[in-house]
Each structure stands twice: as C-alpha cells, then as structure tokens.
Amino acid sequence: KLQPASLNEIVRESLDLLGPELKNRHLHVEQKLPASLPLVPMDGAQIKQVLVNLIKNALDAMGGRGEITLHVRRDDAPGGGVLLEVSDSGPGMDPSTLERAGHPGFTTKSSGSGLGLTLVQRIVEQHGGRFTLTSSPGAGTRATVALPSAPDGGAPASPIGAEPRR
Secondary structure: OOEEEOHHHHHHHHHHHHHHHHHHOOOEEEEEOOOOOEOEEEOHHHHHHHHHHHHHHHHHHHOOOOEEEEEEEEOOOOOOOEEEEEEEOOOOOOHHHHHHOOOOOOOOOOOOOOOHHHHHHHHHHHOOOEEEEEEOOOOOEEEEEEEOOOOOOOOEOOOOOOOOOO
C-alpha cells in the first residue's frame, strides 16, 4: 500500500545505507534536497530500492572517482509531482548503449544480471511515475524518476525538527 511520504527522507535513508561503500570509494555525493516539497504516495522500501540501484549504477560507471548529484525538486510538467534526479560524472553512454539500457538482460558490467534498470522502471510505473535515462559520451548519465504527489496536492513535508504549521 502506498503511503504519503517525503522523497527527501528516502534519499537520506538510501545514502545512510550506502554510506560505507561511498566512503570507501572516496566519491563525493552532492545533495540538493529542498526543505518544502509535496509528499509522494509510495512504498518507501521499493523507492529506496530504486534509489539504491540508481546510485550503485552510478558508482559502477564512475569506477574509482567522480561525483554523484542527487536532486529532488518539484516537477513543473502538467500534473506536477516530484522529480528525483541521480546524475554522475562518469564516462556516459553512446546512443546505442543508452537505447539498450533498461532492456531485461542487458548489462555493461562483467558481472550483473542486467535487471537493475528493468526493476527500477517497473517500480516507478507501479507508483504511477515515469523513468528516463539521458547520457552522452564524456558527459555522464542522468536518471530521472518522476512521481506524482499525493492526491490532495500533498501538504509540504516539514523540515526535520520543524514545528508543524498551525
């Protein structure tokens, strides 16, 4: 069952989960998490799995160095919602590789099932969202997850520790 929740909180929990791996690889993670965003109806564990898969793909693409940017923001497209972008400073993908990325069984890794992005796509669609991947050689890759906000427009999530509005 989907429950309204803060996408920022899921980002923080995912980074906590991956903290040791990020630290061991000496990678910088930039977080752009605005304090006030609509809540998103979600299964938190599934959205966390999406984020972990996308961050791990970025880690693998970059090898030993680089930067990952996690940006959560309002979706300005009709219907609104919230966007989650995971960008990396890796080598990027050529158009042929980009086209096949996300197809079941396709992988560029020496070990891997090729199901990670397929799973991401499925979970995002089950949440009524959309998933896109953009990349070009030498310019890194950006994975974008667009999720609808709560049906009532989603009351803005209060910053952690903030007093509720009255």
